[in-house]
Amino acid sequence: MSKIINYVKDSYDELVHKVSWPTMSELTNSTMVVFVASLIIALIIFFMDIVTGVHPTLMWKGLLGYLYSMMA
Numbered sequence: 001m002s003k004i005i006n007y008v009k010d011s012y013d014e015l016v017h018k019v020s021w022p023t024m025s026e027l028t029n030s031t032m033v034v035f036v037a038s039l040i041i042a043l044i045i046f047f048m049d050i051v052t053g054v055h056p057t058l059m060w061k062g063l064l065g066y067l068y069s070m071m072a
Contacts, residue, residue, distance in 0.1 A: 022030070052062045 050062065052064055
């Protein structure tokens with residue numbers, strides 16, 4: 001039982017005294033970077049989906065499907 005108590009005490013000591021927690025401004029900046037990167041990746045995937053027309057239930061077959069149908 002003493003090992004568990006020492007483990008909890010050491011864990012608390014490390015979290016309170018040894019971990020460097022980010023400031024609110026650093027946390028806000030990091031959050032904005034992740035948000036913008038996620039938005040950019042989502043837009044890239046959205047436009048790739050429009051170009052290729054991978055959604056099978058829509059009548060839209062994508063720009064590539066339109067170009068292929070013009071060639072045939």
